[in-house]
Amino acid sequence: REGRRPLIAGNWKMHMTHLDAIGLVQKLAFSLKETELEAAEVVVLPPFTALRSVQTLVTGDKLDVGYGAQDVSVHDSGAYTGEISGAMLAALACQYVVTGHSERRAMHTEDDAVVAAKTTAALRHGIVPIVCVGEGLDVRRAGEHVIFCTTQLDASLEGVTAEQVAGIVVAYEPVWAIGTGEVATPEDAQEVCGALRARLAERFGQETADVVRILYGGSVKAANTAGILAGPDVDGALVGGASLDADEFAQICRIAA
Numbered sequence: 001r002e003g004r005r006p007l008i009a010g011n012w013k014m015h016m017t018h019l020d021a022i023g024l025v026q027k028l029a030f031s032l033k034e035t036e037l038e039a040a041e042v043v044v045l046p047p048f049t050a051l052r053s054v055q056t057l058v059t060g061d062k063l064d065v066g067y068g069a070q071d072v073s074v075h076d077s078g079a080y081t082g083e084i085s086g087a088m089l090a091a092l093a094c095q096y097v098v099t100g101h102s103e104r105r106a107m108h109t110e111d112d113a114v115v116a117a118k119t120t121a122a123l124r125h126g127i128v129p130i131v132c133v134g135e136g137l138d139v140r141r142a143g144e145h146v147i148f149c150t151t152q153l154d155a156s157l158e159g160v161t162a163e164q165v166a167g168i169v170v171a172y173e174p175v176w177a178i179g180t181g182e183v184a185t186p187e188d189a190q191e192v193c194g195a196l197r198a199r200l201a202e203r204f205g206q207e208t209a210d211v212v213r214i215l216y217g218g219s220v221k222a223a224n225t226a227g228i229l230a231g232p233d234v235d236g237a238l239v240g241g242a243s244l245d246a247d248e249f250a251q252i253c254r255i256a257a
């Protein structure tokens with residue numbers, strides 16, 4: 001994969017209190033070797049309430065695990081009760097934030113315009129957005145997954161400059177594979193990840209497209225990681241359920257390393 005360092009990101013979703021989070025990160029730190037953490041980038045994406053605890057565990061320590069948030073407000077500050085801004089995440093030294101996750105698109109009515117606004121909000125604060133795209137089962141059955149995903153990526157990156165694109169992460173997460181146990185085949189994952197890179201190259205140039213890491217997400221576990229990561233355009237994984245089990249997640253990271 002042409003020098004792109006594999007990235008394994010664990011999306012904890014709405015699981016783990018800050019106390020649970022401390023235990024999970026400590027277990028991860030215990031089971032992953034320094035050399036493995038150098039070979040693959042390992043990131044956890046806890047709920048907002050656990051970010052500060054994770055920060056205190058990993059900062060200034062030898063523990064080379066990154067962390068980020070699962071969502072960010074489109075606004076930087078103001079009367080937006082319940083929202084969390086990019087500035088607040090940056091103050092917690094978050095390196096990453098997920099934008100466009102299918103659960104937020106579906107259950108919080110986030111359309112591409114909102115996703116693009118969140119993506120630019122993250123970039124404004126120096127946080128790397130992990131921009132998620134992915135088709136539903138109907139689109140896949142109709143054989144329109146590639147055009148669906150490239151179009152969704154285009155719209156989700158509205159307002160993002162070519163220079164900024166070099167610093168983002170893209171995740172291909174077919175909706176039918178998220179939390180269902182039904183993983184895409186390595187060929188499915190490569191097909192769409194390759195098409196997403198080709199689209200980035202068309203829009204922003206090959207050099208830029210070549211440095212963007214594109215992840216696959218959807219029922220990744222240790223048993224299917226090697227196959228999924230074999231695709232030349234698949235640079236890592238966004239892991240949901242399996243990231244809540246320290247041993248399983250560590251094993252996924254080890255396979256990526």
Ligand code: PEP
Pocket residue numbers: 011013173177178179180181217218219220238239240241242
């Ligand atoms: C996710 O939520 O991003 C995800 C891929 O979930 P799971 O691994 O549980 O399918």
